[in-house]
Structure formats: C-alpha cells, structure tokens
Amino acid sequence: MGTPCYRILADAFVKEGVTDVFALTGDGNMYWEAAYTEAPGTRTINVRHEHAAVAMASAYARVADTVGVASVTCGPGVTQISTALATAVQARIPLVIFAGESPLHGGWYNQSIDLGPIVTATGARYIPVHSTARLHACVLEAFHHARSRNEPVVLGVPFDLQKEKVETPGEYTPSTAFLPDAGPRWPHPDYLARAVDRLRAARRVVVIAGRGARGPDARDACIRLAERVNGALATTLPMRGLFAGHKRDIGSAGSFGHPATGDALKNADLIIAVGASLRGYTSDHGRVFPPEKVLQIDEHPTGLARGRATAALFLAADAALGVSALADAIEAESPAPDWPDWGAEDYARRLRSEPIDSFEYPVEQGTLDPRAVIGALDAALPKDWGCVNSSGHSSFFSAHMLDRPAGTFLTIREFGAIGNGLGYAAGMAAARPNRPTVLLEGDGGLMVHIQELETIRLQGWKILICVLNDGAYGAEIHKLRADGLSDKGGVYGRNDLARMAEGFGIRGAVVDRLEALPGLIEEFRRGEGSMLLDIQVSDQVISPRMAMNIGLRK
Template sequence: MPDGRVYQAVADAFYEEGVRTVFGLTGDGNMHWEAALSAKPGVRSIHVRHEHAACAMATAYAVATGEVGVASVTCGPGLTQLSTALATAVQARVPLVVFCGEDPIDASWYNQRIDHGAVVNATGAIYLPARSPRLAVHHVLEAFLTARSRSLPVVLTMPLDMQQKPAAQGAVAYVPSRSIAPKTGPRYPHPDAVKAAAERIRTARRVVLVAGRGAKAAGAVEACKRLAELCDGALSVSLPVRGLFNGHPRDIGVSGGFAHEAAREAFGEADLIVAVGTSLTQHTSDLNLLFRPDQVIQIDADPPVMKHGQVTATHHLTADARLAVEALCAELGNGQARASDWDVEAYSRRVHSEPPDSTEYAVAPGVFDPRDVAAALSAHAPKTWAHVGSAGHCAYFATHLYGREADNFLTIREFGAIGNGLSYAMGRWAARPDQPVMLTEGDGGFLMHIQELETVVRHGMKILICIFNDGAFGSEIHKLRADGVSDDGAIFGFGDLAGIARGFGLDGHVIGDLDEIPELAAAFEAGNRSALWDFRVSDQVMAPTMRRAVGNRR
C-alpha cells in the first residue's frame, strides 16, 4: 500500500477510537480503508453477505457492549441497502459510526452516484460528508463525538478519489472522542422533588415500579428493589431489559403488550406507577391499557415528556436513576417497610409458574402450540446462553423465557421491522464469542437474510436458531382473516428450513417432539457448530397483542 494516504490516516483514527471490531461488506468505496484498519493488531473484521446485516450486527454489538458500533459499506447501492437497519438503530437510539464511500469528487459521471445525504437523513441518522483531505481525521472525531453524545448513528462518507489523496502532514496526535467528551457526572435530584414524589408513594395503595434501560445503565437495580420493599410494590421491566429483577420475589416480568396475564392483573390493581429510566413508549403502557400517564411518576435524567404522541407522565423526578431512587428510599424511612393491601409475591409466583396466556385454541395434529414451544425452551435451554429475541408475531411467545439475566437478553424492536434477528444474534455473538447465542425468530423474518448463514459458518459463530415456523407472515394472516380478506399472499408453507441450514453447514433439525430439546440442547452446547431447530407451529394461535389488535378491527 502507498504510504501516507487519507484512507490510512482515517483508519488510524478509528483505531485510536478503540475500534477493534468492524462489520462490513467490501466494495470500491471502502476497501482500502477496511484493509488498512484490518491490518492493525487486534482488529477483527466480520465480512457479511449483505450490507443491511453489517449495520444490524453493529447495532446489536453496540447494545451488548456499550461501545459505538462500527460498520462499513461502499457508496451508492452499498448505502441504500442500509436504510432499514439504520432507521431501526435511530429509533432505538443506538450509537453507530458507518464508514461509507462516496462517488468521486472529480468524476463527471459515476454509475453508483446517489444523493447520500437524502438517504441518510430520511432514516433519521446523521449525515457527515468529508470533502477535505486536511479535515478527514477531524471528521472521524466529529462522527464519534456525535454518535456518543446524541446516541444516534452517524454515516461518515468520503469520496473514493479523496481517500487516495496524500494525508495532511504535520498533524497533531489524534485525541479520541472519549477523552474530550464532557464528563458531567450524574444528575442529583432536587430535595423538593424527592419529597413530592415520596409523598405520592406514601399515599398510594398499590405501587408497581417499572425499570428500563436507564435504570440498568445507572446501576439502579438494588435501589429499585429496596424501594419496592419499602412501599410493598411490584417490580416490572420494559422489554429490552427483561430479566433485570430475575429471581426477586416481587418480579412480575415485563410491562407492556407482552405482559403476563398475572402481571396485567397486578397493573390493573395498581394506583401508582414509578417508572425508572424508561422512556414510557406506548409499548410499555400497552397503549395505556396497563396504566395511564396520570398514574405515573417518571424518574429520568432527561425525561422525554412526550413520547409516541402523548405526555408520558404527570409527575417527574429529574435525576440519575440510581441517585433518585436512593433518595426516595431515604425519604421514605430508610428501612421501615410500609404495609399495603395486596399480595405482590403471589402475582410473581403466578408469572413464573402459570402460562402467560390461558386462551384456548384448537391446534391441529402435527404442529405445536407456540406457547408450548416457548415453555419448553424456557425450561430446557441453559440459562447461561444469551437469548436474542426477534420481531414479528412470534416475539410475544419468545418473551416468556424466564430465569435469565438482563445481560443475557437482547431485543431491538423500536422500528417494527422483521428480518433483523439473525444479524442481531451475530452481533451479540461478536460481543461475547465465548457464550452461545439462542435466537428465537419467525420463518418470514429468518428467510429475509438467510444468506448470512454462510457468514455464521465462515466466522465460526455458535448460534442456535429456533424458528417459530407457522409457514406464513404471522401478523398479516391474522389481520387479513379479521378483515375477511384472503390470506393467500401471506402464506408460503413450512419449507425445508432445516435442510437449508444443513446446506450452509449448520446442524438442522425439524423438531417432532418437544421432549427432544434437552438432548439436542446438550449436543449443541458440547459441539462447535451452529444449529437450526425448526418448530412447526399452529397458525391459529394468536398472541394477546394480536387478539386485541384484530378485535379492534372488527
């Protein structure tokens, strides 16, 4: 390689930012940069078969590690392929830096030319075009600072010919973004706000504490448990941190549309919700069916105030989640528990022992009830495996796998897009290659990026893919049927998914009896290959969220 080129200086800057894992698909616009970065000590490049997968993998990697995820694609079609994955990362507020080539500055025509800024801006990501060799490295710093400070993806683009220009000479040593980002420290609660929130808690009869990602990030778990004990409250979580209170006798599982029947009863009895570090989307309140904004005290360092078109709460305690909850505990008596008139632990026992949905369905011979599949996986898949939950109709059923810590669960569902699951599982594996990953996915979503099975095998990943295979796009068939419209366009049959997996080099099994799971799980854990388990499930069984949705359509 010629020395002293812009692409080399930019690769050096990424390395100084601490980038050691990059997900990409090589093309003209990024190949020299990628080669320069990959040549550095300790850098791992995971080369994919579709650009979408690179961005989605980087998203899951960022969520799992707390670092800025890094992906790389070429210009034009390389960038346009990212749109759905970028939009999902934006909605989930995941910090990424995507290094993208751009058409040559000095070319009068280029067959991959497109308005990159329009594409990136349409997704909600931040478009950062580099046009000067002298400022190229500065733009790397700008990209990482912006991604970290705003928790958003940044697409850093550089023209192909500019990358080959001589790098600026005599530049000062690169200072990574982490070194110069403001160190503000946690935000302390105002004493008056603490007193007001504590008074509301004292006068409430039945309290449910709902913790989200902000509570996990702030290290507020133990303080939340203490607060629940002081007010005899229940502990719940938003879906992304499922398992945050794993094993606690007050844990009633996830809030929102995926809540267990017993949890829904507990929310129905509650007169106060203390929301800790959660943005209170309408998913979390199940469109206000679980609780209303006027029932909520929201604890957050930067409360959104409005989310999904509504005011999130009528009372706020603006502060770092841990410091705020600890201050509330001190104000409420510093150890003196308060009695209430409900049995919180009974709700918790029901959540962890009873089926999450008791609605009866006629299930035809030869297929499983997806609720039974989830229960079997919950019972027999080792709790030490990471679990990645995908989107789609199957997501409700796979939510109810219990006994797993929040650090071992990952889901990114904010954009409502299927087809990301396999890539997210691969990104989660890249964050912890020593830990097997179990992906729960629908057949429709899985087939959208099936080419990445080759990437799984090539990189020696250990991923168990559990397909809830209803032979259809599950959400669509239920809506079409409810509307009295033919569902033919959403049905495509079970297919030979296990055979396809074997063709790529994985182990593939069509599960005929749920009693096979313990033996198969032991074999997977002892082996060194990825595997696919095809569970053929009934297309008659509807998740409660779908039942409520189609019920409103009639």
C-alpha cells in the same frame, strides 16, 4: 510522499477503540477496510448484505455497551442500510458507519446518489468528508455524536479522496476525551420532596426499570424501594430479566406483558418509572396505566413522547441516586409510614404459575403449539446462554422466558422490521464469544437474510437458531382471516429450512415433537459451530396481543 487518507481515517477509528467492524466490501470502502484490518487487535467481520452489517453492529453495540461500527460501499451500499439505520435511530443505538461516496472529482458515476437525504430521512446523522484537512475532525465529530446522543452516524467519504496522499496530521485525540465528566445528576431537594409526598400518598406501588436503570446500583435501589413500600418490580421489554428471581418481580410491562403484570399495573395507584423513556410500549399506549399514575425518574425527562404524555410528575436525576434518595427520605421519617400488602408477591407468583395464554386452538397434526415450544425451550436452555428475541408474530411467545438476566436477553423491536434476527444473533455472538447464543425467529424473518448463515459458519460462532416455522407471515394471515379475506398472499408453505441450513454448512434438524428438543439442545451444546432447528408450529395459534388487536378477544 504523504499518507493516503484512508490510512489516516482507519487509524482514527483504531484510536477510538474500535476492535470489531462489520462490513461488506466494495469500491467505496475497501481501501479503508484493508488499512483498518492491518492494525493489531482489530477484526473485520465480512457479511453478505449491508443491512446485516448494520444489524450486527447494532446488536454488538447494545450487548457490549459501546459504539457499533459498520462499513459499506457507496450508492447501493448505503441505500441498502436504510431500514437498519431507522431501527437503530428509534432504538437509540450509537453507531458509526464508514460509507464510501462516489468520486468527488469525477464526472458521471453509475453508483452516484445523494447520500445525505437518504441517511437523514431515517433520523441518522450524515457527515460528508469532503476535505482532506478535516479528516480527524469528521471522525471525532461522528464518534462524539454517537456516544453523547446515542444515535447512528454515517460518514460519507468519496473513494477518490480516500486515495489522496496528504501530510500526516498530528496525533488523533479520541472523542472520549471530550465527553464531559459532569458526574451523575442529583435530584433537586424541592422536587424530591414533591416525589416523596406523592409516594407517601400511594398504597399500591410498582417500580418499572428501563435501560437507564441497567446498572447494579440502580437495580439494587429499585429493589430496596419496592421492598420498603410493599411494591412490585417490573421492567420495560428491553430490560426484561433485570429482577429475575426476586419475589416481587412481575415481569415486563406493556403490550408483551403477562396477564398478571397487566393486572398489577392496572390496580396500582403509583407507577415509578426509572430510566424508562415511556414512548408508549411500556404502558401499551395507555391501556395498562395512564400517565396520571406515573412518577418518572430520569436524567432527561421529556414529558411527551410520540405525541403522548409520559407522566404527571417528574424527578430529574440519575436512576440510582433518584431512587436511593426516595428510599432514604422515606426511611428517615418518624414515625415511618406504612404501606399495606396489596398482593405484589401474589402477582409475582402468578407470573410463574399461570400460562401467558390458555385459549384453546385447533393445533393441526404434525405441528406444535408455539406456547408449548417456548415452554420446552425455556426449560432446556441454560440461563446463561444469550437469547435474541426477534420480530414478527412469533416474538410474543418467545418474549416469555423466565429468569434470564437482562444482559443476556436481547430485544430490539423498534421500527417493526422483520429480518433482523440473524444479524442481531451474530452481533451478540461477536460481543459474547464465550457463551452460546440462541436466536428465536420466525420462518419469514429468517428468509429475509438467510444468506448470513454463511457468515455465521465462516466466523465459527456458536448460535442455536430456533425457527418457529408456521409456513407463513403470521401477523398478516391472522389479520386477513379475521377480516374474512384470503390469506394466500401471506402463506409460503413450510420450506425445508433444515436442509437450507445444511446447504450453508450448518447442521439442521426438523422438530415436530417437543420431546426431541432437549436432546437436540444437548447435541448443539456438545458440538462445534451453529445449528438450526426447524420447529413446525401451528398457524392456528394466535398470540393474545394479536387476538386483541384484530378484535377476537378483549
């Protein structure tokens, strides 16, 4: 009789260790999805929009440190995910998306479209599954590529082929069996010596850790080196909180950095970037430090990223091994070199004692200053709750919450798309089911995929959705006003988001007093399910980053 291809494909996903799939069911994927869900220990999370499925899988992959998996139908099911795919490509998130294709052996079909160019235009890999003899090979190739390249892959499977019955192939061997166990990369001694010479000549050192330094050994090595050379510790934005609580922690570097962080980086004479891609955001495109100051430690340094030089000196090495080797070499010297106190701990104290921005704005009655809102939330929210920093104008303010470990604060800002917040919060909640998740979002971003409030309710996730509601698209209105143009196109008014949430079965509350926040957070903590706080913020307060971009401040 044979076995339907969709069952063989579903079994291969299970053998790859996939336990959670985010899906929107349609003709092109429903048979595969039904077969996958039959396997013990699996869960399919059904959503209301394909983009949200891929966004959830992206956050799940980042938080769980695994391959995220989503599933969509053919035609519009794939066209709908192009933005989420492009974001995952730029953020280097490993994903495998099972997508239906129009019938391989049929004639005209109303959802027929050439999926390959759509997928590859985003930078993702497209693998068409058009041969029943290559079912295992295609799944293996998809997962191997996702794992080894940290890139999303779309498997396109015609749904008439999925139902064909074939002889069951042999046992599926997962892609992990083909990932080379080559061990971590040790630094070459000649290049290590060159890096030591550069470090010895420096007097004001900042160690910046990126995602490549997220392991505890790399973190400890960075701290050890910074303490030895009287340096400061910083991170890229996605790794903010890696050094939380350390007396040398000066926060995240780049366009979202604290003024104290920017001052420290400008005054430093050596930046040691560890496991950081240096694609522009961390240096604020050269505004806070030039590549001439940078020693990059990375397993695969590129030298050029997005058309800009990354560093002047490179040490190809595993993050922990490279930084430890630097520290070992310095400590082995006799007499030991000495680095002056240039105020690294003072910069760290400024991070905690000075506001991110003290410019005075006319805050209209009945609204709140978003800077004060984030301060109040930071004080009231437990540090072990997960936090998602979404996109849009409000995301600058919410990026400045202290002492939240890197593994609990999710920032995926690549491609600049709003509307990902609910999906990312859901993905984090799925990956961390035993801890509440907090979403920090703008009203414009929420409205893009507000339908996923239903998904959140149906799944029973515990998510506190904090919406900084200025009744507008903040970035756009500030730019229009600065140029003396009408802001009408960016102003939508303050919709009653709390009542909208209640329409989806989620508790909602309007917040126009800071004093109300602690009580509402406690109500959320004690209660079941999710809650939305419609926080009324002023549309007059401009983030310092935006104010600089539009020429209002230097």
